[in-house]
Amino acid sequence: MSEHRKHVLVCGGTGCVSAESLEMVTSFKKIFKKRDLDDQFMVLQTGCFGFCGQGPIIKIFPDDVFYVKVSLDDIDEIVTEHLINDRPIERLLYKDPETSETLPKQHDMGFYKKQERIALRNCGLIDPENILEYIAFNGYEALGRVLTNMLPEDVIDIVKASGLRGRGGGGFPTGLKWELTRKPMADQKYVFCNADEGDPGAFMDRSILEGDPHSVLEAMAIAGYAIGASIGIIYIRAEYPLAIKRLEIAIKDAYAYGFLGKDLFESGFSFDIYIKLGAGAFVCGEETALIHSVEGHRGEPTKKPPYPSVEGYYKKPTSVNNVETFANIPAIILHGEEWYADKGTEKSKGTKVFSLAGKVNNIGLIEVPMGTTLREIIYDIGGGITDGKEFKAVQTGGPSGGVITVADLDTPIDYESLLAIGSMMGSGGMIVLDENDCMINIAKFYLEFIQDESCGKCTPCRLGTKRMHEILIKISEGNGNMEDIDKLKTLGRMIKDSSLCGLGQSAPNPVLSTLKYFYDEYLAHINEKRCPAGACQALLKYSVIAENCVGCTACKKVCPVNCISGSPKNVHIIDEDACIGCGACYDVCRFNAILKP
Template sequence: MPIYRSHILVCGGTGCVSSGARDVTECLRNAIRDRGLSEEVLVVPTGCHGMCEMGPIVVVYPEGTFYCRVQKSDVAEIVEEHIYKGRPVQRLMYSGSEDMPFIPHYKEIPFYGKQHRIALANCGYINPDNIEEYVARGGYEALGKALAGMTPAQVIDEVKTSGLRGRGGGGFPTGLKWSFCASAKGDKKYVICNADEGDPGAFMDRSILEGDPHSVIEGMMLGAYAMGADEGYIYCRAEYPLAIQRLKTAMAQAEAYGLLGENIMDSSFSFTLHVKEGAGAFVCGEETALMASIEGRRGMPRPRPPFPANSGLWGCPTNINNVETWANVPPILRNGGAWYASMGTEKSKGTKVFALTGKIKHTGLVEVPMGITLREIIFDIGGGILDDKKFKAVQIGGPSGGCLTEEHLDTPVSYESLTALGAIMGSGGLVVMDETTCMVDVAKFFLEFTQKESCGKCVPCREGTKHMLLLLEKITDGKGTMEDLDTLEGLAHMVKDMSLCGLGQTAPNPVLTTLRYFRDEYVAHIRDHKCPAGACAALLEYRIIQEACKKCGICARNCPVKCIPGDRNSGYHIETDRCIRCGTCFEKCPFGAIEKK
């Protein structure tokens, strides 16, 4: 095998690919070849580095120099100056504070400072299409350890010791869940990976599958060995073509190396794995609906009991965990359950991956130890609020989560602390909002999503979410009453308490938490017919400030309904009865002469 003096790692996650990473990779390879450095320098496509808004990301080793927003036009300079002459290109480095205008090294960037990567340990470091790179970083070592010297019960005990809880939302203890399936009677058992990541703005599972697919495969094999299963399914939505492609490549390589299939590592353990592509129904994230979809039926949940551990896929004992949960299993078996349990809080161990999005300076993927505060995630890792506006709220747990306020920023992130506040950990979505966000509109947005995604099987979810949405639309249109507010809250509790599955049971969370922490905004919409954040179009009024108007006519020319009459002599005004409140005039005016209130 050739030895290279330098490796150039190019992020090959979906975010960077969408901004041109593949072209950058090809240009780098061509430039290295043209410079005669092909035997000295290797260009490696990797998984997601996490700092998605800075892509395409290029990291040069052994120095660890971090380049961001690299384009094809930058490649020649990187190769000539850095690779050939040894002079890093400062202008492409991450720009920090005034004291540190350019931060050259990966680990010195504040975004990574408080992270602790376990599930994401290999993402951004290895080529996900090369099994040898996974093995070089300890891959399949845990499987070998289990098959050579551990009983299935010992594997389960190690997972129990770790304190690992399901990272898909419920937070059920993983080792305990495994023990139920292991003790269930049945000649045939299945393990399933839930990769049906459907939360708006969530991309945790996708990034793990794209950047380190073997970790999920190995985790599933360890679980299958522990529970006595010989077959598994990875249920991944078809909207993740890159993840599916890399999964299939990884599975083929594992089979070729004798790490998947019959008599693995010359043991009596055999395991077959399949990829099932889902059609994108959010409800299929619920485990009984997911199994129905694998079986070829419509994805709808069923009552429990029986639980999947006793009667799951095709009536056989089945265990389902999500991508992040499975990815945590190999390092736990390699390093020991006590090692994993040493991180986090008393009841929430290890780390959690979050998709950090919204009105925040640094969006992306972060993995942090349990117990870290929301303030640390948002301000220390995320860099604070975009355009230095005021923080207002953070939506945690996806569309089924809750909205928390500034007074909750110092809350340690754990399953118990978030539940106490009316939110949930969920799969790991974190949407940050600033002062321009209307919390009533936010509740409407998320409820609209869950209402559309309801399978319709049970009345509380099917009808309850529909009527809740109608009430929210009425309120944001300025037509609500205080009685509507009481009805909305009562409906929310009814849907939460009586729905069949987790989708309906958690759908009211955004409504309940915004009513709990931002009730004054609901009241303003109803009593004052005003949206305090200036976000609800039906309650806005646009007006030209005559003292500031330059009479240029830009607003009139851009108005789609031509409701701004006037000329350079008489000036302009907005005919409010004809205005559709689209905000075009407000956005187009270069002099700030239009106000909305």
């Protein structure tokens, strides 16, 4: 890397790519060529920097300058001013939203300060399409060490002692899963990588696969050696074309360099990896459903036991692990189990990647030690709530999880503590909600999702969630009664107890959790026919503030249902029964004379 005077790193994650970051790479290349600068500067695309809300991101090495919200028009200036004349461009630097201080360096930013990157160690640092860059950062060293110096049992012991647990949401100890898959006698075993990241609002796995695909391949080969499998299969969503492309390149290169294929490191161990595409079914994230999908069937789950570690793909022992789980493995092998177990809480070791989204200032991908509090994540890393609004709750665990409220902001986050407060870790999606979000609306949103995604095999999930969804619609339209609350609770318990797979067993969680923490809001909808957050359209009734109204007739003209009456220069009146709550009058009024409910 030393031959070039400066390196330009352009974020090539999906977020930045959709804001023309790849065109920026081309533009740099063109300018370098045209101005004969190729031997001085080099441009490369990296994986996701994580700070997606500030994208597209460009970082200059060795100056360690971090540019945010760059546009194609800025490229020429970056070359002339920064690269050639060494004058960093002030207006493209990140400004702290609170202090307005300009922060050119990544590690000074609140967003990065409290992070500790293990699974994301190479994301935003290396070119994911160049195996040599991965190797330069100790890539495939862990595999080499495992194959030449360690017994499979030793590998399992290290992973067990590290305390690593499944990052897909369940939190099952990874080492134990490997051991259980190693035990049965079988002529063939399989390592599966679950990259069917279906949880809406979560993009950890996508970013790892786009930013550091080799770490997953290396870890799969290590897992194969540990459990005695020679075939690995990556099951990935078809909705992630960029991740698929980078995986394909990575697999091809890994074969070319002898990190996949026959007799790796002359150890006699062989390992092949294949990619299988999903086709848009959330339930396929469940391991038995995933295996059926890989076999070419409908992705319907089956009863456990038998667990896949005993009877999986084609009835052979199969270990299914998540992308992020795998990304931790090479680091654990290289640094040792104690290094990893030192981080985190008593029962949840290491770090966890979260995708922070919703009503928070710094949207992006973060990795923090287990046990970090929600307050640190939302306020220190996330930079607080957007537009200075009031924090209301965080939704974790997606459609299987629940809400965390102000009361639990200081709870250290790990698998157990989240379960204890009625949510769950899930895969790591964190959606921040503010005062304008109606919790019934959110619960309704998730149930609608479950309705779409329920495979229909078992009755409680297929029909039970449908009934719950109908009740929520009724409540959000102001037609609910107190009996409905009891029905929601009873149905919720029943569905949890009697559904076949994890999808159904956790489907009522968003409702039960909002019922527990936002009971008042349910009551307001039912008893007062009022939506406190002002989100449920059917309950929104606007009214005129008489002392502000000058009788300009603007509201009357714009009302689509003609429910506003009044003559010019006289106070207008809204017929609340006819009002559909569209808010057009509120938007058009220039005298603050419309009261928003």
